[in-house]
Amino acid sequence: MSDLSGKTTIVVGASRGLGHGIATAFAGAGSRVVAVSRTAAPFPEPAGGAGSTVPELADAGDPTVAGSLLDRYRPEVVVLAAGxxxxxxxxxxxxxxxxxxxxxxxxxxxxHWLREALLTPLRPGSRVIVVSSGAAMAGSPLSGGYAGAKATQRFITGYAQDEANRAGLDITFSAVLPRITPLTELGRSAARAYAARDGRSEEEYLKQMGPLLTPEIAGSAMVELVRAEAASVAPGYLLTGAGLKKLP
Structure with missing residues (x-):
């Protein structure tokens, strides 16, 4: 997987935020990217015509969509960044x-997507990345059930890896937990709310977090993860502005 030229990557949630950065990075690395989203979005043309982007307007939560798109495109890489x-x-x-x-x-x-990746199944050597959230570890008292939902995403990614191993499928599943960033719609809303709760400005709140995670950094990190040897890939990673860090 070190060379993504000619490989197909499905990015779910590709129209905005980190998902858009991830889709752009994979196309730039030479992959044919199937950009799944409910709304259309423009994508830059990869330098030198390296890869390409195919838009797929669909509701990723529809139980029929995952199986249909996996059957149609037969991807080697699937990144779930929708929410x-x-x-x-x-x-x-x-x-x-x-x-x-x-x-x-x-x-x-x-x-739905993890289930279909196992049932199809994806071809040997395939990679599946579920973009969860750093809130899965730290909690998020102002966002309802968000932190618990993101922790469950991490859990079921591990369950999928266990089932793949039991079935002898050569598929690698990983959960990536991005830290909050004001460069996404969700992150801006959260930063504003937590800064107000703490009686601080947004600038003060964000300064304590160190280097900001950008969609471009997220995209580069996902490409790096997919290009790594499968045996070296961890079940989970924290993603910050400094890049990926393996979780225990």
Whole structure:
């Protein structure tokens, strides 16, 4: 997988934020990228015509979409970066509907795509990356069930790896947990809410976090992870502005 030329990568949630940066990076590395999203988005032309981007407008949470697209494109790489923006409120100001939105969206998407990756199955040597969140470790008291949903994404990614191993499938599954960044819509909303909760400015709140994670850094990190030897890949990683760090 060190050479992505001629390989097919499906990026789910490719229209914005980290997902857009990831799709752009894989196309730049020579891959044919199938950019799955519910809304259309422009993508830069890869330098030198290295790779390409094929838009697929679809609801990734639809239980029929994952199997259909995996059958049609037969990818070597799948990156799941789609999810809902949580309702930023303290617990007592949540309703069950707002509290559970990420369970109904993020976890549902991961479940359907991981299940289909095992059932299809993906071809030997394939890689699957689930983009979870650093909130899965640190918690997120202003975002309802978001942190728990993201932790569940990490858990079921591990379950998928166990099932692949039991079935003798040569597929590598990893969960990547990005740290909050104001360079995405979700991150901007969260930074604003937590800064206000702490009585600080957004600038002060973000300064404590060190180098900011950008979509470009996220894209480069995902390409680096896919190009690594499968035997060296960890089940989980923290992703910050400094890059990937293996989780215990």
């Amino acid at each position: 809902a923006s949580p309702h930023m409120r303290p617990l007592q100001h949540q309703t069950w509907e707002t509290f559970s939105v990420n369970w109904q969206t993020d976890v549902r998407i991961a479940f």
